[in-house]
Amino acid sequence: MPQLPKRYTITSALPYTNGPIHIGHLAGVYVPADIYSRYLRLRGREVAFICGSDEHGVAISMRARKEGISPREIIDKYHTIIKKSFADFGISFDNYSRTSAEIHHKTASDFFRKMYDDGKFIEEVTEQLYDEKAGQFLADRFVIGTCPKCGNEEAYGDQCENCGTSLNATDLINPKSTITGTKPILKETRHWFLPLDQYDGFLREWILKGHKNDWKPNVYGQVKSWIDDGLKPRAVTRDLDWGIPVPVEGAEGKVLYVWFDAPIGYISSTKEWAAREGKNWEPYWKDEQTKLVHFIGKDNIVFHCVIFPSMLKAEGSYILPDNVPANEFLNLEGNKLSTSKNWAVWLHEYLEDFPGKQDVLRYTLTANAPETKDNDFTWKDFQARNNNELVAIFGNFVNRVVVLTNKYYEGIVPQPGDLAETDKTALAELKKYPETIAASIERYRFREALSELMNVARLGNKYLADEEPWKIAKDNPERVKAIMYVALQVAGMLSVLSEPFLPFTAKKLQQMLGRPTLDETAPWDAVTGADDLLPAGHKINKAELLFSKIEDKEIEKQLERLEQTKQENKSDNNDLPPQKETISYEDFAKLDMRVGTIVEAEKMKKADKLLILKVDTGLDVRTIVSGIAGSFKPEDIIGKKVTVLVNLAPRKLRGVESQGMILMTQDSAGKLVFLNPDDVVENGETIS
RNA sequence: GGCGAGGUAGCUCAGUUGGUUAGAGCGUCGGAUUCAUAACCCGGAGGCCACGGGUUCAAAUCCCGUCCUCGCUACCA
Numbered sequence: 001m002p003q004l005p006k007r008y009t010i011t012s013a014l015p016y017t018n019g020p021i022h023i024g025h026l027a028g029v030y031v032p033a034d035i036y037s038r039y040l041r042l043r044g045r046e047v048a049f050i051c052g053s054d055e056h057g058v059a060i061s062m063r064a065r066k067e068g069i070s071p072r073e074i075i076d077k078y079h080t081i082i083k084k085s086f087a088d089f090g091i092s093f094d095n096y097s098r099t100s101a102e103i104h105h106k107t108a109s110d111f112f113r114k115m116y117d118d119g120k121f122i123e124e125v126t127e128q129l130y131d132e133k134a135g136q137f138l139a140d141r142f143v144i145g146t147c148p149k150c151g152n153e154e155a156y157g158d159q160c161e162n163c164g165t166s167l168n169a170t171d172l173i174n175p176k177s178t179i180t181g182t183k184p185i186l187k188e189t190r191h192w193f194l195p196l197d198q199y200d201g202f203l204r205e206w207i208l209k210g211h212k213n214d215w216k217p218n219v220y221g222q223v224k225s226w227i228d229d230g231l232k233p234r235a236v237t238r239d240l241d242w243g244i245p246v247p248v249e250g251a252e253g254k255v256l257y258v259w260f261d262a263p264i265g266y267i268s269s270t271k272e273w274a275a276r277e278g279k280n281w282e283p284y285w286k287d288e289q290t291k292l293v294h295f296i297g298k299d300n301i302v303f304h305c306v307i308f309p310s311m312l313k314a315e316g317s318y319i320l321p322d323n324v325p326a327n328e329f330l331n332l333e334g335n336k337l338s339t340s341k342n343w344a345v346w347l348h349e350y351l352e353d354f355p356g357k358q359d360v361l362r363y364t365l366t367a368n369a370p371e372t373k374d375n376d377f378t379w380k381d382f383q384a385r386n387n388n389e390l391v392a393i394f395g396n397f398v399n400r401v402v403v404l405t406n407k408y409y410e411g412i413v414p415q416p417g418d419l420a421e422t423d424k425t426a427l428a429e430l431k432k433y434p435e436t437i438a439a440s441i442e443r444y445r446f447r448e449a450l451s452e453l454m455n456v457a458r459l460g461n462k463y464l465a466d467e468e469p470w471k472i473a474k475d476n477p478e479r480v481k482a483i484m485y486v487a488l489q490v491a492g493m494l495s496v497l498s499e500p501f502l503p504f505t506a507k508k509l510q511q512m513l514g515r516p517t518l519d520e521t522a523p524w525d526a527v528t529g530a531d532d533l534l535p536a537g538h539k540i541n542k543a544e545l546l547f548s549k550i551e552d553k554e555i556e557k558q559l560e561r562l563e564q565t566k567q568e569n570k571s572d573n574n575d576l577p578p579q580k581e582t583i584s585y586e587d588f589a590k591l592d593m594r595v596g597t598i599v600e601a602e603k604m605k606k607a608d609k610l611l612i613l614k615v616d617t618g619l620d621v622r623t624i625v626s627g628i629a630g631s632f633k634p635e636d637i638i639g640k641k642v643t644v645l646v647n648l649a650p651r652k653l654r655g656v657e658s659q660g661m662i663l664m665t666q667d668s669a670g671k672l673v674f675l676n677p678d679d680v681v682e683n684g685e686t687i688s
Numbered sequence: 689g690g691c692g693a694g695g696u697a698g699c700u701c702a703g704u705u706g707g708u709u710a711g712a713g714c715g716u717c718g719g720a721u722u723c724a725u726a727a728c729c730c731g732g733a734g735g736c737c738a739c740g741g742g743u744u745c746a747a748a749u750c751c752c753g754u755c756c757u758c759g760c761u762a763c764c765a
Contacts (some may be wrong), residue, residue: 396727
């Protein structure tokens with residue numbers, strides 16, 4: 001940034017409305033974005049902090065069908081919960097919109113139409129599965145059928161959840177529409193693609209050259225990887241009935257791909273806000289002097305750094321993001337957060353157990369934010385940070401100062417008289433902090449910024465310990481005045497600098513100090529050179545504790561809850577696939593399964609999961625390629641008895657012909673296990 | 689297999705363009721103190737900077753190779 005931007009447009013990823021919000025979302029996206037926005041406002045900068053619910057897409061459509069309710073009901077439910085969670089945690093959006101809003105439909109629609117009219121898309125006709133009875137094309141997820149690999153009859157069109165294979169809907173054997181249960185036919189359909197390959201040069205120039213040094217390594221590296229892999233045209237429309245209709249004649253039954261419409265939601269939300277505030281939205285998206293920043297998680301990098309910027313570029317009138325400070329992921333007690341496995345700390349549940357402790361969570365998540373790599377959230381760490389840092393350092397310092405001031409001067413800030421060297425040093429050091437913390441925040445180093453904030457409280461504690469006003473209170477009252485005056489300035493500084501990180505605490509502290517500094521236009525700057533944040537003669541209020549200790553019992557309760565979730569997940573693993581449809585004996589008799597022995601095994605080169613096996617089937621020694629390298633080392637399985645399906649049609653796998661299939665099952669941890677007879681049987685014996 | 693990001697004290701992390709005894713916070717041990725939520729303050733211990741080579745007067749930092757973790761991607765009949 002050559003000079004100070006005129007205004008900032010700050011977006012945080014639109015949460016998808018198929019579930020509530022958990023600590024991972026907060027830590028990775030919303031808290032950092034909120035710190036950044038609050039900080040900028042404290043400096044009197046013009047800020048539009050924008051977000052909203054992402055409410056389209058197949059997943060919501062699917063889920064609605066499953067639960068027998070309308071998509072509308074789902075999005076309304078989660079939009080409400082999510083919006084409330086954000087408000088509860090003090091995420092200070094200037095506007096929180098939703099992509100089902102009228103204004104968004106129009107904005108996204110117009111955006112598409114402009115690109116369409118300008119010839120920015122390519123059209124392509126492909127064959128897709130079509131449900132004649134329902135009269136619609138089927139998204140991959142709406143098709144189930146038999147997995148060509150593992151035989152699971154409930155495989156989805158995009159992935160078999162039994163064996164993890166990713167599939168194309170057209171690969172499925174016996175495909176069935178989940179809408180009507182009928183067998184879909186192949187039918188031609190027209191779609192629009194954004195030819196990303198045409199933006200290769202633009203992206204290289206803009207990101208790889210232009211942002212080599214100011215974007216985070218993880219973001220830059222990921223983008224480089226994508227670009228170097230070669231960009232391909234990407235479909236921006238879908239055959240679906242839930243979403244924004246494609247605004248082109250003859251496109252009935254088609255909607256914009258959710259990833260096309262979602263980022264445009266930032267723009268719509270800005271428009272909604274501007275209209276409400278009587279402002280013009282356009283400078284926030286079209287003026288070169290606006291700094292646009294997207295806060296996201298690492299899963300969104302490609303959309304925000306490659307696809308959306310290409311869209312903005314193609315449309316022609318928009319600015320590009322100045323930075324996309326994506327965070328990595330947060331784990332919980334060593335395991336990945338998972339909505340479906342209920343492995344999470346949900347925000348609404350947290351507040352039930354820790355009412356009023358929003359800032360404690362904000363603090364912990366910021367102090368341990370996954371800025372450079374995945375991080376782990378543990379309840380023990382949460383407790384330690386609260387008890388040893390917030391209570392012991394921050395809260396305790398404030399309490400000491402306020403209690404002493406009330407005790408000595410009935411709450412009136414004393415007139416200091418002459419300041420000693422130590423006082424001047426302390427004040428000089430104090431004055432550096434606004435700049436130090438600002439520098440960290442401007443570089444998106446929130447963890448570091450927070451640690452500097454705590455150093456302000458440490459400075460205060462040390463100053464008090466060194467000066468020991470309580471020891472000289474009787475003998476040298478004049479000296480005590482100076483000491484308390486200085487200590488009060490430190491507290492005053494904390495009340496302003498803590499606001500981006502700990503907004504609830506900052507407010508309490510400001511009230512305690514009788515100085516609601518936030519009313520000023522740029523308190524951060526005001527405080528930077530100020531000699532008397534709390535001038536002599538100013539009256540402060542009585543002490544109240546900013547933080548309270550969290551006892552072991554409360555932490556144990558949370559750990560027990562997680563343990564319970566683990567147990568539930570274990571027993572839930574009994575949601576085995578249902579029994580397949582009845583077959584005749586003739587069907588069964590077609591299978592020729594034999595007992596065999598692995599005589600050779602080697603790893604397939606350039607493949608992670610494949611082993612090339614030589615198996616003695618009694619009939620012959622043949623080559624079988626098997627995807628079991630994740631569970632076995634080649635040298636460990638030589639000599640293993642196995643069960644082989646010998647009359648499966650041969651098939652080439654990465655150039656090697658596989659003549660059969662080894663039958664496997666798996667244990668509860670997902671490790672593959674061989675099936676074999678439990679007594680000695682000769683190779684070639686049949687199984688029936 | 690390819691690509692990307694990581695691997696630094698018990699834990700969570702800093703270490704900018706290679707340069708003095710490798711840092712911080714928390715934890716731990718010891719001391720001091722009592723204004724304060726047994727908190728604060730001071731001090732100590734604790735590191736073959738993943739491993740092996742190389743470049744250099746000098747490497748946590750640059751180069752090559754190996755191993756491990758995470759992500760994307762190919763593969764799974």
